Amino acid sequence: MSLSNASPEIAAPTPKLVDPSLLKSRCLVNGDWVTAASGETFDVTNPADSRRVGRVPSMSPDEIPAVIESARIAQADWAAWTAKARSAVLRRWFELIMSHIDDLALILTREQGKPLAEARAEIAYASSFVEWYAEEAKRIYGDTIPAPHADQRITVLRQPVGVTAAITPWNFPAAMVTRKAAPALAAGCSMILRPADLTPLTALALAELACRAGVPAGVLQVVTGSAREIGQVLTDSPVVRKLSFTGSTEVGRLLMAQCAGSIKKLSLELGGNAPFIVFDDADLDAAVEGAMAAKFRNAGQTCVCANRLLVQRGVHDEFAEKLAARMAALEVGPGESPGIHIGPMIERKALDKIDEHIGDALAKGARLAQGGRRLGGLMMEPALLVGVTSEMRVAQEETFGPLAPIFAFDTEEEAIAMANDTIYGLAAYFYTDSHARAVRVSEALEYGMVGHNTGLISNEVAPFGGIKQSGLGSEGSRYGLLEYLEMKYLCSAH
Ligand SMILES: NC(=O)c1ccc[n+]([C@@H]2O[C@H](COP(=O)([O-])OP(=O)(O)OC[C@H]3O[C@@H](n4cnc5c(N)ncnc54)[C@H](O)[C@@H]3O)[C@@H](O)[C@H]2O)c1
Numbered sequence: 211m212s213l214s215n216a217s218p219e220i221a222a223p224t225p226k227l228v229d230p231s232l233l234k235s236r237c238l239v240n241g242d243w244v245t246a247a248s249g250e251t252f253d254v255t256n257p258a259d260s261r262r263v264g265r266v267p268s269m270s271p272d273e274i275p276a277v278i279e280s281a282r283i284a285q286a287d288w289a290a291w292t293a294k295a296r297s298a299v300l301r302r303w304f305e306l307i308m309s310h311i312d313d314l315a316l317i318l319t320r321e322q323g324k325p326l327a328e329a330r331a332e333i334a335y336a337s338s339f340v341e342w343y344a345e346e347a348k349r350i351y352g353d354t355i356p357a358p359h360a361d362q363r364i365t366v367l368r369q370p371v372g373v374t375a376a377i378t379p380w381n382f383p384a385a386m387v388t389r390k391a392a393p394a395l396a397a398g399c400s401m402i403l404r405p406a407d408l409t410p411l412t413a414l415a416l417a418e419l420a421c422r423a424g425v426p427a428g429v430l431q432v433v434t435g436s437a438r439e440i441g442q443v444l445t446d447s448p449v450v451r452k453l454s455f456t457g458s459t460e461v462g463r464l465l466m467a468q469c470a471g472s473i474k475k476l477s478l479e480l481g482g483n484a485p486f487i488v489f490d491d492a493d494l495d496a497a498v499e500g501a502m503a504a505k506f507r508n509a510g511q512t513c514v515c516a517n518r519l520l521v522q523r524g525v526h527d528e529f530a531e532k533l534a535a536r537m538a539a540l541e542v543g544p545g546e547s548p549g550i551h552i553g554p555m556i557e558r559k560a561l562d563k564i565d566e567h568i569g570d571a572l573a574k575g576a577r578l579a580q581g582g583r584r585l586g587g588l589m590m591e592p593a594l595l596v597g598v599t600s601e602m603r604v605a606q607e608e609t610f611g612p613l614a615p616i617f618a619f620d621t622e623e624e625a626i627a628m629a630n631d632t633i634y635g636l637a638a639y640f641y642t643d644s645h646a647r648a649v650r651v652s653e654a655l656e657y658g659m660v661g662h663n664t665g666l667i668s669n670e671v672a673p674f675g676g677i678k679q680s681g682l683g684s685e686g687s688r689y690g691l692l693e694y695l696e697m698k699y700l701c702s703a704h
């Protein structure tokens with residue numbers, strides 16, 4: 211691999227936004243674009259070069275109760291719209307996102323760092339949730355149940371939860387927003403979104419397009435500022451009936467406790483430690499391609515990334531050799547540069563954690579087979595470790611970077627035990643061409659999502675979610691809508 215970067219003398223022309231009004235410097239509150247009452251702001255910087263790409267308000271927690279009240283008033287009206295009318299607005303939002311994909315991708319790459327091609331893919335993925343829930347909005351069905359008494363009629367209604375809040379991470383600044391906002395709005399809820407400080411601009415641009423699509427004032431609001439302070443107001447408020455959080459397990463635990471006081475409905479999409487298991491009877495070339503996809507998407511900064519590569523001893527050396535060759539072809543550089551596969555890490559502490567994981571593994575007997583060099587700024591060479599064992603930090607902690615640690619195993623039972631030896635349960639992957647083994651392994655893995663002979667499992671139609679300490683609930687699919695609905699049972703006597 212190499213560091214691809216336009217030389218300062220002939221820097222590539224900086225593409226401009228076709229619609230500069232998508233680059234917002236204010237928050238969306240009750241249909242208005244507002245500054246913080248204090249006038250305070252904070253910068254959003256490009257991880258590729260630390261240059262400022264935007265500036266957003268640092269709202270005070272004192273301003274949030276008014277936002278919640280706006281959301282409460284707006285939600286009552288929004289819930290009275292017909293499902294078809296809500297669906298039409300969501301459909302229009304989907305169309306506007308896709309027609310502005312290039313600008314949204316550019317904003318996303320500039321604040322998050324991922325290569326433009328990946329940013330475009332994320333925008334399309336994000337829009338697929340809006341498209342999906344525009345359709346699902348019209349299919350929120352209830353039940354009628356045969357009553358046990360002749361004079362009774364039993365029905366089950368599904369009604370919107372009401373005012374909801376969402377707190378989202380920096381690694382997928384578009385998809386993590388629409389994966390929450392789309393089902394919320396489809397269900398007839400309102401949503402107060404607080405995006406990550408590192409990547410708020412994409413969320414604000416999506417909100418601008420939601421306004422253009424006809425989402426009424428107060429139904430979707432976006433506030434920026436102190437996560438802890440704003441989060442505390444949102445979790446304390448009894449008016450906020452649900453919190454949807456995507457982020458680390460550590461913060462998820464904290465927010466879950468903060469929501470206990472008001473017994474909120476909770477969706478938690480938390481950390482992962484995905485095993486990627488390669489058996490002797492796997493198609494090795496397919497397994498290598500799957501590992502590249504599962505490990506290096508978003509430079510390894512995804513919750514479902516292959517955090518551990520477990521390879522059966524009979525194919526270990528061939529797999530490691532093939533993977534190293536594919537990794538060597540990865541181009542590292544600024545996301546806006548052409549042909550880049552691996553962008554910068556989001557911040558310095560992310561690079562430091564990867565170094566710590568490599569250092570710890572080497573100190574405990576692993577070998578750095580390839581890569582691992584820092585390349586300046588927040589860039590690093592994708593690294594391949596072999597001889598990794600369960601005593602090393604990388605076995606139990608989410609690396610969240612382009613580090614591929616290979617663990618060897620002998621038997622299927624050993625592989626399952628290694629794979630399940632973690633507090634996490636988000637995603638797991640395994641490669642085998644044996645049907646019998648596929649049935650056994652898919653049922654034995656303790657994860658919310660399992661990929662068999664594939665390293666890419668994320669889409670809008672399937673329930674995305676974890677078990678154990680990777681979270682609660684699911685997003686996407688028809689199940690994701692249930693997270694924003696309450697069930698009411700009506701027993702009517704005649
Ligand atoms: N399961 C999933 O779908 C999924 C998806 C993406 C990321 N993640 C996880 O998120 C982590 C990386 O993202 P991150 O670094 O943004 O996670 P993080 O938990 O540090 O932050 C997530 C969000 O919570 C906010 N936050 C932080 N402390 C808070 C507090 N005390 N109160 C309220 N909000 C607070 C942050 O500002 C951010 O907006 C990884 O662990 C990754 O696995 C999970």
Ligand SMILES: O=C[C@H](O)CS(=O)(=O)O
Pocket residue numbers: 381382385511512513514668674
């Ligand atoms: O970080 C994990 C996100 O959920 C991204 S994706 O849904 O896996 O693409």
